[in-house]
Amino acid sequence: MGENRIYSKVGEALAKGEFVLTGELEPEKTCDLSHTIQEAKEMAPYVHAANVTDSPLAIVTINSLAASHIIQEATGIETVWQLTVRDCNKIGLAGMIMGAEALGINNVLSLCGDHTALGDCPECKPVFDLDSATLIQLVREMVDKGSINGKEIEHPPKMHVGGAANPNADPMEAEILKIGRKAEAGCEFIQTQVVYDIERTIEFLEGIKKYKVPVFLGIFPMKSYGIAKGFDMFVPGVDVPKEILARWKSVKTDISDKAQQKEAYDQLNYEFFKPFISELKSKNLLAGVHCMAVHYTRIFPKLVDVIKA
């Protein structure tokens, strides 16, 4: 990310070598974004940007581009617009990318998207005309060359494009080599799936180091024992370690005062993530952290402390 192509705060931070913190906003099936805007306001002082999800689990929500724009306008927070290849072909995607530029969106995260079969319109036609790597290629052509399929765009978009990676993937090598393809496509930053296993995370990050793409580690501080348990049970491929679950459980069972419980959960998150992030930072494996704990904005001041380690 050279200085001559900085289009956003995230791009600027990366160019300067600042450690990046991004949050996540998950607009729901509603046309009123006031709750999401409130969360954005709460995290804004602490993050470089916030991701805005694109119908996760293929459950229809308000369009992520519209939401990104509205959130930016209402709060001043910078967004990382999540865009999946599930719902639009290349024509639709390219049109939205130009629309994003016109709406002031300057970061996009290229995602495949959960399959339509998983969502609340399972009967609909999945698109997947491009994939997450070739969408990165499309963005880079539009931004760097100012064209689509070699055809000139009058006022091309200016934005940074990132991709996702899953350090929990098994077989891991299949995932590592896939990140090589994303890097070749022009991926400018990686945001990972949530991790809890430090050994595995180190192995994965060491594996993709050669591709020289800055990595924001995906973390999910757990607001309560219920959330931790649900996350462990319902997020495929991510296991919350048993000893962590036990620690969270003990807060629930041992502390009855709600305010004290909150403090205890926050402290547990701090104690777990601080050494975790610190070790990865000391190995030069991270360019930032991506916190996916939606509806848990009170953790951000502590997270800022965590990543300073």
Place this chain on the structure above:
Amino acid sequence: MTIITTKKPFEEVLGAIKEAKKIAIVSCGSCAAMCQTGGTEGAKEMAEKLEEKGFEITTVIVPEEVCDNRVMMKDFRKIDEDLQNTDAILTLSCGLGVASIVQTLEKKHPKIPVFIGTNTEFMGMTERIGRFYMRCRGCGDCLLNETGGICPITSCAKSLMNGPCGGMVKGKCEVGNYEEDCGWVLIYNRLKELGRLDLYTKLRPPRDWSESGHQRKVVWR
């Protein structure tokens, strides 16, 4: 290779042919016979069920391959008299069979409607009778030379050119509750076995769908 068919629910078939009284059954002796949706047995079963419902069966034929216009021209000549007295044809074959019959009869019997009693599932690989698997979608631009003989268009639920996606968990696919293999992990394992991970690391361009917007044909004479 077999075109795999399954039986439509009988009530659905009845709904389709309800305006007719006299039915001719054309039951394919090839793929549909193998899938036990057509052939002699399938035709006999269907004829009996229709007769029970009060339909008159004017004729039953089991051509060698209903999808072959040449076969059908010959076979229809033999039953032309019966066709004069037929309200509708019920076909027990794949969709190609219906197309073939419509095309073969369009001059002589353009007013006879042609119905189908099966659903055409896919071009299938036969493991044994009763175990058929889709391994090729016939997309017209074969990638198998680069993917260790495993087709990503077919084996990946998203037909991705650069998989696996984030929906892969321990080699299984998010579609179907993690019971089916992830096609891209199969490709990775196969290419690794062959010592050709260089092919796996290749960034592939999107599929070219420009030739798929209309009915494809292969005409060389």
